[in-house]
Structures are given as C-alpha cells and as structure tokens.
Amino acid sequence: MTLLEDAASKEPLELFREVTEDSYVDFSWQRRWKEETGGRLLGYFPVYFPEPIAHSLGFLPVNILGASGYIELEKATAHTQSFVCSISRSTFELAATGHLDHFDALAFTNICDVARNLSGIIKRNKPDKTVVYLHMPINNAVPHAKDYLYAEYGRLVEKLEPISGRKLDMEALRRSIALYNEKWELQHRMEQLRIERPWLLPYDEYYYALRAGQLLPVELYVEKMRSFLGEVEKRDRKQQDKIRVLVLGDFCEQPALPLMRAMEDAAYLVYDEAIIGPRWIGRVNEAEEDPLMALVKAYTDNLRPLTTRYHPLIDKQQHIAELVKDLRIDAVLFLVPKFCEPALYDFVIRKLALDRMHVPYVKLEYEESETTFENARMTLETLAESIIFG
Amino acid sequence: MSATAKGRALMSEEAAQYKVPKEYNQAVALQSQLVRKYFEDVAAAAAKGKKIAYGLVEANPIEILRLFDIPVVYPEVFSLQISYKGGALPLMLAAENEGYSTDCCSYVKSGVAAVPPIGTGQTPLGYVPKPDIAVLTYSGCQIYIHWWEQYHYWTGAKIFTIDIPYVRDYERDHYVPRHDIRYVADQLMNVISQLEQLTGIRYSEEKLREILTYTADAWDHWRMALEMGKRVPTPLDGYFEAIYYMSLITLTRGDKTTADYYRFLVDELQRRAEAGIGPTPEEQFRLVFEGVPNYPYYKEWWSLFKRWNARGVAGTYPKVAGVVDYFRFNPDKPIETIAEYMIHAYCNWNMLMRADLLKYYVDAYKADGVVIHSIKSCRSFSMGQGDFKEYFVGMDIPTLIIESDHVDPRYYSEAQMRNRIDAFFESLALRKGLK
Numbered sequence: 001m002t003l004l005e006d007a008a009s010k011e012p013l014e015l016f017r018e019v020t021e022d023s024y025v026d027f028s029w030q031r032r033w034k035e036e037t038g039g040r041l042l043g044y045f046p047v048y049f050p051e052p053i054a055h056s057l058g059f060l061p062v063n064i065l066g067a068s069g070y071i072e073l074e075k076a077t078a079h080t081q082s083f084v085c086s087i088s089r090s091t092f093e094l095a096a097t098g099h100l101d102h103f104d105a106l107a108f109t110n111i112c113d114v115a116r117n118l119s120g121i122i123k124r125n126k127p128d129k130t131v132v133y134l135h136m137p138i139n140n141a142v143p144h145a146k147d148y149l150y151a152e153y154g155r156l157v158e159k160l161e162p163i164s165g166r167k168l169d170m171e172a173l174r175r176s177i178a179l180y181n182e183k184w185e186l187q188h189r190m191e192q193l194r195i196e197r198p199w200l201l202p203y204d205e206y207y208y209a210l211r212a213g214q215l216l217p218v219e220l221y222v223e224k225m226r227s228f229l230g231e232v233e234k235r236d237r238k239q240q241d242k243i244r245v246l247v248l249g250d251f252c253e254q255p256a257l258p259l260m261r262a263m264e265d266a267a268y269l270v271y272d273e274a275i276i277g278p279r280w281i282g283r284v285n286e287a288e289e290d291p292l293m294a295l296v297k298a299y300t301d302n303l304r305p306l307t308t309r310y311h312p313l314i315d316k317q318q319h320i321a322e323l324v325k326d327l328r329i330d331a332v333l334f335l336v337p338k339f340c341e342p343a344l345y346d347f348v349i350r351k352l353a354l355d356r357m358h359v360p361y362v363k364l365e366y367e368e369s370e371t372t373f374e375n376a377r378m379t380l381e382t383l384a385e386s387i388i389f390g
Numbered sequence: 391m392s393a394t395a396k397g398r399a400l401m402s403e404e405a406a407q408y409k410v411p412k413e414y415n416q417a418v419a420l421q422s423q424l425v426r427k428y429f430e431d432v433a434a435a436a437a438k439g440k441k442i443a444y445g446l447v448e449a450n451p452i453e454i455l456r457l458f459d460i461p462v463v464y465p466e467v468f469s470l471q472i473s474y475k476g477g478a479l480p481l482m483l484a485a486e487n488e489g490y491s492t493d494c495c496s497y498v499k500s501g502v503a504a505v506p507p508i509g510t511g512q513t514p515l516g517y518v519p520k521p522d523i524a525v526l527t528y529s530g531c532q533i534y535i536h537w538w539e540q541y542h543y544w545t546g547a548k549i550f551t552i553d554i555p556y557v558r559d560y561e562r563d564h565y566v567p568r569h570d571i572r573y574v575a576d577q578l579m580n581v582i583s584q585l586e587q588l589t590g591i592r593y594s595e596e597k598l599r600e601i602l603t604y605t606a607d608a609w610d611h612w613r614m615a616l617e618m619g620k621r622v623p624t625p626l627d628g629y630f631e632a633i634y635y636m637s638l639i640t641l642t643r644g645d646k647t648t649a650d651y652y653r654f655l656v657d658e659l660q661r662r663a664e665a666g667i668g669p670t671p672e673e674q675f676r677l678v679f680e681g682v683p684n685y686p687y688y689k690e691w692w693s694l695f696k697r698w699n700a701r702g703v704a705g706t707y708p709k710v711a712g713v714v715d716y717f718r719f720n721p722d723k724p725i726e727t728i729a730e731y732m733i734h735a736y737c738n739w740n741m742l743m744r745a746d747l748l749k750y751y752v753d754a755y756k757a758d759g760v761v762i763h764s765i766k767s768c769r770s771f772s773m774g775q776g777d778f779k780e781y782f783v784g785m786d787i788p789t790l791i792i793e794s795d796h797v798d799p800r801y802y803s804e805a806q807m808r809n810r811i812d813a814f815f816e817s818l819a820l821r822k823g824l825k
C-alpha cells in the first residue's frame with residue numbers, strides 16, 4: 001500500500017495523531033512522501049510562512065515545531081545558550097543530528113532574535129542545506145512595505161525554483177492559494193466550534209487536527225478535515241460548569257499536551273494561539289489579479305495582532321478588550337514559553353488592559369520537556385473556583 | 391600566583407590597578423564632559439517644552455533628527471550609564487513589580503522603569519524626560535520593537551517606524567538586495583515628511599549633506615582609532631576603552647565637536663604608540679572580545695583581564711552602531727548612505743558574517759584568543775555564541791565563554807568569573823610558552 005493509500009484508509013483523527021507524533025523527531029511520513037512522489041520538502045519554523053508559494057513550486061511545506069521533549073539536547077547544549085527557549089534548542093538538535101536532512105530547504109522568518117540566529121547557526125553547521133531567511137516587513141502601514149515584500153517573496157522563489165526544477169507559474173499559485181484557503185476555512189470552522197461548543201472537541205483532538213494541517217499535503221488534509229469536522233459537529237456531549245478561558249502566548253513553542261489536558265480539566269480553553277500562523281493569515285483574496293500580490297496583502301494589510309509581527313496601526317489593548325467581550329471570556333491564561341521575550345512583553349501590554357477591565361488572569365511559564373503539571377492545574381483550578389464561587 | 395619560566399609574575403595586582411598616565415588619557419575625560427553636556431542639553435530642551443524623541447543605538451538616523459532640531463534620548467545609553475553608576479537594581483525591581491520577567495532584556499526594564507509613569511525621570515545621571523516620539527529603527531534587535539511598544543502603551547509616545555531588513559542571504563556574503571536599500575530609503579523619506587509636519591521645518595538635502603560631511607569625518611577617525619589595535623603592542627584597549635570612546639559616535643554624530651573629538655582621539659593614541667604606552671603596563675596577551683560588557687561591575691571586570699596584562703585588540707560590541715571596518719558614509723548620496731548605514735549595524739549581520747568578522751579580527755589584529763561575554767538578557771547577541779566557540783575551537787583558536795548580564799547586577803559572581811578567566815589565561819600562557 002502506498003503512503004497516500006494508507007492515509008486514505010485511516011480515520012482522520014488516527015492519521016492526525018500519527019503524523020503529529022511522528023513530527024516530534026522523525027518526520028518519517030514526509031520522508032516516505034518524498035520517496036514515493038518525487039516531490040520536494042520545505043521545513044519552516046513558526047510562526048507564519050506563505051505556504052502556497054512553496055506548494056505551487058512542488059514542495060510539501062512542513063512546519064518544524066520543535067521536538068516537544070522527545071530528543072536529548074546534546075549538541076544544542078554546546079551551540080546554543082541555556083537561557084533561550086526550548087523550541088529553538090530542540091530544533092537545532094534535530095538539525096545537527098540529521099533529523100532534518102531530508103528537507104530540501106529550511107525557512108525562517110524574523111519572529112525574534114532567537115529564531116533569526118538559529119537560522120544562521122543551522123546554516124553554519126549544515127553548509128550544504130538551503131536555508132532561507134525571510135525578513136517580513138514591520139512597517140506595514142506604508143505603501144513601500146508591499147513592494148518590499150513582493151520582492152522578498154521573489155527572492156524566496158529564486159531560492160526554491162532551482163531545487164524543484166519548476167518555475168513559478170501564476171496559475172499554479174492561484175490554485176495553491178485556493179487550496180490553502182480551503183484549509184483556512186476548515187480550521188476557522190474548528191476554531192468557531194471551540195468558541196461556541198468547546199465541550200464537543202477536547203483540546204488534544206483539536207491540537208492534532210491543527211498540527212496535521214502543517215504536516216500533510218493540503219489536498220489530503222482538507223479531505224480528512226472535512227470528514228473529521230462533520231463527525232465532531234454531530235457529537236452529542238454535555239456542557240459542563242466550567243469557566244471560559246482565553247489562552248495567549250503559545251504562538252510558537254508548543255506546550256506539552258498533558259499540560260493542556262490538565263488546564264482543560266479546570267476550564268474550557270475556548271481560544272488559544274497554538275499554531276496560529278495559518279489561522280492568523282485569514283483568507284487570501286483569490287480575485288486579486290496578481291496572486292503573489294494577494295499573498296503580500298494578506299500579510300501587510302492584516303490588522304489582527306500577532307505577537308511576532310509588529311503593525312503600526314494595531315492597538316493590542318483594544319484588541320484584547322474586544323476578544324474578552326466577543327468570546328465571553330471569564331479569565332485569561334498567559335501561557336508563556338520560558339525565555340520567550342516576545343510573549344513576555346506582550347504579557348505586560350495586555351495585562352495593563354485586563355487590570356483596567358478587572359478581568360482575572362494568571363501567567364504560567366512552560367518548557368517543552370516539562371513533565372509535571374500539577375501546579376499549573378492547581379493554579380487554574382484556584383482561579384476558576386474564585387470566579388465560580390465569587 | 392602564576393609565574394613565567396623566568397620567574398617574572400604573569401599576573402599582578404599592580405597591573406590590575408594600572409592607570410594610563412593622565413596626559414595620555416584625556417580623550418576619556420573629554421568624552422565624559424561631552425556626554426554630560428549632551429544629557430544637560432536634552433534636559434534643558436525638555437524643560438523648555440521641546441518635543442523629545444527616543445532613539446536606538448543601532449541604526450539611529452541622528453543626522454536626520456539633527457536637521458529637524460529634535461533632541462534625542464537613547465534609553466540604551468542612559469540604562470547602561472545608570473548601571474555603570476550602580477543604580478540598576480532598584481529599576482530592575484520596579485520593572486519586575488509591573489510584570490516584567492527576570493528574563494526580559496535589562497535595558498528594557500531599566501529604560502521603562504526610569505521614566506514616568508513607573509519612575510520619576512530622576513536618575514543618577516540627572517533628569518531623563520519621557521518620550522514624545524519614539525523612533526523605532528528595527529535593526530539588529532527584535533526587542534527594540536517590543537521595547538518601543540512598551541513606551542507607546544505606558545506613555546502614549548507616537549512611534550515612527552523604520553524597518554531595516556537583516557543582512558540575510560546565506561549564500562552571498564554581505565549581499566544586500568536592492569529592494570532592501572530602496573525600502574529603507576523610502577521609509578526615511580516618509581519619516582522626513584512626518585518630521586516636517588511635526589516641527590514645521592522644511593527638509594534641506596544640502597544641509598543634510600553638510601551634517602553628513604561631519605559624520606563621515608568622525609567615522610573615518612573612529613575607524614583609524616580602532617585600527618590602532620592592529621599595532622603590536624596596541625596603544626588602546628579595543629574593547630574596554632573603545633566602549634568609552636564609542637559614546638559620541640552614537641550620541642552626537644554629525645557636528646564639528648564630534649568630528650574634532652575623534653581627531654583628538656587618534657592624535658592621543660598616536661602619542662601613546664610613540665611613547666610605548668598602552669592600557670596595561672605591558673602587553674602579554676592580545677584578545678578579541680565578542681558581546682556586550684558587564685556594566686554594573688565594569689572596572690572590576692576589566693581588572694580581571696588587566697591583571698594578566700591582557701589587552702583587547704578588537705571587539706564587536708563597539709560596532710553595534712555600525713560596522714566601521716566595512717562601511718563608509720557617502721555625503722553625496724545622503725539618504726542612500728544613511729539607509730546603508732542602518733543596515734550594517736553589527737547585530738543586523740547574520741551569524742556567519744559575525745563569525746567571519748571575529749575570525750578576521752583574530753587574524754588581522756594578531757590575537758591570542760577570543761573572549762565571548764554572553765549576557766543572559768540579550769538574545770540578539772548571545773543566542774548562538776556557543777556555536778561561535780565551537781567554530782573557533784575547531785580552528786584551534788582559544789576561546790573563553792563567560793556569562794553575566796549587561797545591566798542586572800544579580801547575575802555577576804566575581805569568584806566564578808575570576809576562576810574562569812584565570813584558567814583561560816593559565817592555558818594561554820602555556821600555549822604561548824610563557825610558563
């Protein structure tokens with residue numbers, strides 16, 4: 001049975017879980033995909049990457065999300081500092097130990113100084129690997145940002161074309177955009193489901209379904225996702241008496257699933273930032289004459305805050321106020337990766353707004369390799385009880 | 391005490407306490423005077439109700455702000471100065487009290503906690519006004535963005551953004567795409583028109599050229615001063631002393647006083663070289679330094695190297711305001727030259743270029759080894775410094791990594807630091823056949 005036949009025969013959730021667990025260290029699913037299809041693999045570091053560009057050039061874009069504690073840090077201990085986040089260290093370890101060798105290219109963007117320097121030291125240790133670093137614009141309110149990003153995407157295309165042997169074809173790009181829009185629609189539908197009826201979809205199922213979207217060919221994913229959501233929406237489960245919590249900070253490094261389960265015991269986590277990039281970008285305008293420009297505009301004109309992307313026109317405090325109101329939030333859980341400065345600064349900005357609104361919040365820090373979650377559970381439980389019992 | 395084969399002390403407390411004779415050390419005193427005047431001028435301007443801009447060290451377009459007569463405060467500079475004077479800890483605690491983590495950059499914490507509404511603006515340096523506008527030059531450090539956002543949300547300061555792409559093409563060394571320069575130049579023109587509106591002053595390219603002529607002059611002499619580190623023995627410490635000398639190239643570039651200052655510095659170093667005078671009694675070890683220094687214990691920390699008669703011949707930190715070895719100002723193309731200057735800040739260079747620059751320093755400045763000071767709360771500098779070490783060790787270049795912080799005094803352990811540094815020099819001495 002080929003890989004794709006095998007995937008087609010599996011229940012969606014089974015496939016989602018399998019590829020997620022395989023992506024902590026091995027990426028054997030993608031390796032087989034490459035062998036069987038002759039396609040190319042592009043691995044990209046969080047948070048956002050214009051997947052349709054790579055897809056239209058014959059790549060399978062795959063999100064590298066760290067090893068989630070499943071790899072021993074040895075080389076990373078010598079090459080990276082101890083006071084940086086664990087996703088960057090475990091990603092370095094994956095690269096240095098050959099686990100990313102079958103990727104034809106690796107891509108990074110300017111989400112933070114750590115990811116930026118990580119791209120450089122991976123290149124120094126793997127000189128034959130194509131490592132692309134995209135500088136995404138931050139001065140998105142000026143018109144020049146669009147021309148700049150258009151040229152920057154052109155630079156990406158120049159790097160990828162010789163690897164796949166394909167030239168950028170605008171019609172192919174248009175088709176890729178349409179496929180990724182479908183993926184976005186489905187993920188958005190799942191997001192809405194968790195906002196409206198979080199009891200129907202436990203966190204770990206939601207997470208597997210999200211993460212698989214970063215690992216599987218988009219064509220296969222949308223098919224599986226459609227059937228998965230159809231099944232979830234038909235579920236008949238009872239709502240429990242739990243507070244509604246907004247989770248912020250998990251936009252890059254992945255919190256351990258047992259941690260999230262422990263949190264979910266205490267509250268409904270109605271919205272979070274897990275694997276936020278593809279959800280954040282929204283629907284790319286398929287009617288735009290130039291599809292590359294459509295991708296550019298989806299980025300520069302996006303007025304939803306994203307911690308790792310600055311936009312001069314965004315008011316983060318107003319946004320959190322709206323989110324709390326619109327999602328009927330009882331409390332906010334700041335779930336911050338240890339040593340992740342972007343998350344630590346946004347915490348202060350948002351906390352100031354929450355203080356003014358008298359919305360309760362707690363802040364917890366996590367690391368990939370964490371194995372004890374009792375304290376975290378108790379912290380959220382105490383907060384939930386104080387809200388429920390006044 | 392460690393001794394040479396001939397019985398001479400390799401390490402001594404006299405060397406640790408050594409001071410360059412006054413007549414050969416006037417440039418440091420002069421820069422202190424000029425920096426003090428700069429702080430007084432800014433405070434006086436604020437008192438008269440002038441609008442105050444906050445600026446960042448990396449990629450600051452001081453020439454443009456001069457054109458519009460806008461006084462600029464550099465929070466990195468006042469933070470380091472407060473730390474140098476021993477005043478950082480209360481600011482760390484005040485910031486932490488407002489929710490800033492111990493893992494946040496300590497420049498940000500002291501920078502935010504010193505001024506209202508968290509602080510009062512009264513600091514060991516005198517009064518530091520809060521910002522009316524914050525000029526965000528995003529070059530070399532992502533935390534700049536988050537820091538400026540803090541000012542925006544705490545004080546309401548308006549942010550003027552200039553986005554400066556990273557030097558990022560790993561296949562082509564030093565390659566800067568045309569679209570980067572165009573993008574930065576376009577944004578500079580955009581900021582200029584915003585400043586015209588804010589101040590009512592019209593932009594004059596001719597005047598900007600004039601300012602840049604002073605800048606280019608100061609810049610060339612700054613480079614000549616640093617390149618004196620190539621001499622054996624070196625008349626200056628290209629790290630510890632260069633850090634004093636770099637203040638004006640950041641704060642007051644673009645006027646005659648600053649240009650004259652760097653001529654004076656070159657003369658003084660020339661005189662030192664002729665008289666055989668340097669920053670230590672003699673020159674036993676020549677070192678290249680990577681990383682931001684420890685400001686809270688600056689002199690104590692330096693003395694741990696001085697006691698071994700070790701001199702810094704070159705350092706990367708004095709290049710944060712621009713890699714002077716590589717870049718030259720061209721006043722004939724004012725906007726483009728400022729754009730290029732902004733791109734070539736040290737931390738805006740990718741890690742391969744940074745490692746190559748260090749390797750170049752080791753070779754061209756005939757260094758015995760590299761010292762990497764890895765500061766805990768600056769990941770822009772520090773992330774991947776371990777990789778530098780592996781790289782240099784692979785080329786048989788002795789390399790020492792030590793850790794502390796640039797501002798927060800809680801991360802400095804004198805005993806631990808001393809042990810690591812002593813062990814490094816012991817092995818260097820063996821390698822050089824001094825023992």
Ligand code: SF4
Nearest residue numbers: 085112115252253340
């Ligand atoms: S977790 Fe934070 S610090 Fe680490 S790579 Fe991601 S954004 Fe950067």
Ligand code: SF4
Nearest residue numbers: 495497531533768770
């Ligand atoms: S370069 Fe480092 S020390 Fe300077 S502001 Fe950025 S993080 Fe802080």
